[in-house]
Amino acid sequence: MSLCFKKSDMGLQGYVDADMAGDIDGRKSTTGYVFTFGRTAISWVSKLQKIVALSTTEAEYVAVTEASKELIWLQSFLEELSQNYGKSTLHCDSQSAIHLAKNPVYHARTKHIQVRYHFIRSALEDGVLVLEKIP
Numbered sequence: 001m002s003l004c005f006k007k008s009d010m011g012l013q014g015y016v017d018a019d020m021a022g023d024i025d026g027r028k029s030t031t032g033y034v035f036t037f038g039r040t041a042i043s044w045v046s047k048l049q050k051i052v053a054l055s056t057t058e059a060e061y062v063a064v065t066e067a068s069k070e071l072i073w074l075q076s077f078l079e080e081l082s083q084n085y086g087k088s089t090l091h092c093d094s095q096s097a098i099h100l101a102k103n104p105v106y107h108a109r110t111k112h113i114q115v116r117y118h119f120i121r122s123a124l125e126d127g128v129l130v131l132e133k134i135p
Contacts, residue, residue, distance in 0.1 A: 012037050012078065012088035014071050015134065018049070018063035020056045027052050029059035033067040035074055043074060058113055060097035064090065064131065065120045071129055087127065091134035098131055 016033040023030070028051070034044040049066075053059035071088055078084065092098055100110060101120045123129055 010038050010083075011085050012071070012074060014067055014088065014090040016063050016067035016090060016092050018053075018056075018059040018094075020053065020059050023048055029053045029062070031063040031066050033063065033070065035071065037074075037078070043070060045070070057094065057096040057100060058110070060092065060094035061100050061113065061120075062117050064092050064094075064097050064101060065117045068120045068123050068129060068131075072123065075128070087130050089130045089132055091132055093134050095133055098133055101131055 012035060014033060014035045016031070018032065019030045021027040021029055026048070028048045030046060031049055032044075032046040034041050036042065045066075049059065049062050051062065053062060067090055071090055075088055100107075101124060104118075104121050104125075120131070124131060
């Protein structure tokens with residue numbers, strides 16, 4: 001068995017989502033993402049977040065940040081294989097998380113979000129990835 005890719009199918013795409021406090025015991029949210037290269041899933045995760053999110057926006061924002069770290073690693077891996085296909089796209093269904101990631105302005109309502117999760121902002125500013133809304 002082998003994977004066969006056509007040049008037109010190539011490209012790294014990510015899809016990310018989160019629930020809000022789905023863990024009954026600890027009230028932690030779940031992050032889920034999948035990355036495809038061409039039409040094939042090459043990396044996926046479903047795991048509890050390390051923090052208890054205080055809002056749906058925070059849960060989605062944490063998920064987007066975690067997925068972006070995986071996307072950057074996958075880009076580096078593909079570059080090692082001499083497979084560079086430009087910017088990769090991360091798709092998210094949360095308009096508020098996308099807005100928070102693209103707006104580095106201080107918001108009093110989001111000051112409780114740990115600094116480590118603002119990693120996505122620098123990735124977007126550096127042009128490492130594109131973050132888009134998916135319906």
